[in-house]
Amino acid sequence: MKKSLKARNNDIANTQRQLEILSNGIFKKGDLPTFAEKISETKQFPLRPKKLEILQINLGYMCNQVCEHCHVDAGPDRNEIMTLETMQQCLKVIKMTAAHTLDLTGGAPEMNPNFRWFVEEASKVGIKDFIVRSNLTIIKANKKYHDLPEFFKKHKVHVVSSLPHYTKGKTDKQRGDGVFDKSIAALKSLNEVGYGMQNSDLKLDLVYNPSGAFLPGNQQALEQDFKKALKTDFDISFHNLFAITNLPISRFLDYLIASENYEDYMTALVDAYNPAAVANVMCTNTISVSWDGFLYDCDFNQMLNLKVASKIQHISYYQEELLQNRNIVINQHCYGCTAGAGSSCQGVVA
């Protein structure tokens, strides 16, 4: 299995280096406008938060997969894992937040040794939408994870899972050999306990992201294609498909540069800029918490180590009202969320 950029001591693992790449080159030369310049055209600079709706918590960067496009640079060699103490601090916040959605992500969040305890405790709070982002293969990776569908069901967790394509070739190319077959087996297990079935309140949504240097197509059309193919070929059902644009950071940035697609990809993002998407980008209604408790405007800023521009930068000092009074930290990667119909962890935004 491939190693993470960090384990390979790759230059791109350094977030400062990523920010240099994103700030210089075609943007410094003036070939393309910076994101700040672009949103200034429609008087949307500085970007400000709206009502907080989503608290997204990253339980750690450890993962059983090493996907080619991963913006987290996750993998089995990453040992950054949220501690029980930080989870307890998060629980305090979950109890008092105005956010209606709790979104657990990783890595593979299930690999955190305290994952089940955290889900049990958080589910008692009665938050409206409790999401766990599962990569699917973890369910089949080891016997100790085989009962995850039952566990999710017990706690009425909303499962959101990545599946880049309904064909084996495209999926395995992006996520690794054997991932497609394991993902199909995991989806069947989720369907068996009631997830993703028509009229079921056990929500199962899929995330599609392009397997290469191109933007996602129409979310609704892709959803129809996925539903038809997965039903016909494997008798699998799911509810919604979220089409997510790959942002030019971390492993995907490394791929763009190595494949000499970086400039064309950034140009495509800028050409597809949609000012209507800016109003609804996820950083305006989300707070992202890292494995070590620091706060970010979104998961992507977390991976670039761009903390919130606020006096409150850690979950242990969390004060929602103060936090909401901040400017959102932006850079050129933000074009990924404003291209076409826009992109967020919940799919299109415009």
Add this chain to the structure above:
Amino acid sequence: MSKNYYDAADLRKFGKISEWNEELGAKFFDYYRKVFEEGALTAREKSLIALAVAHTEQCPYCIDAYTKDGLQKGITKEEMMEAIHVGAAIKSGATLVHGVQMMNIVNKLEM
């Protein structure tokens, strides 16, 4: 000006044709957009037709545009190649069917 007849960067400038004839340019792009909307055929099917025609027309801009469009729509490389073969089959069939004309002339003129 580029020394090459074709420059990939020119594709982004396609819209500029309207600058020298706004009315006809606008009419063309309106028509173009409408053609590719979902209709009796899906946008996915239309994209594959466009890709096949792009090849028979041997337009590098169109091949670039509709290969990317196909990828965005989740079309697989196998589907794309099959579509190109459809175009190639029609193109070669159209050539070969004229062979009947040649045969007719030969049959008429030869003793």
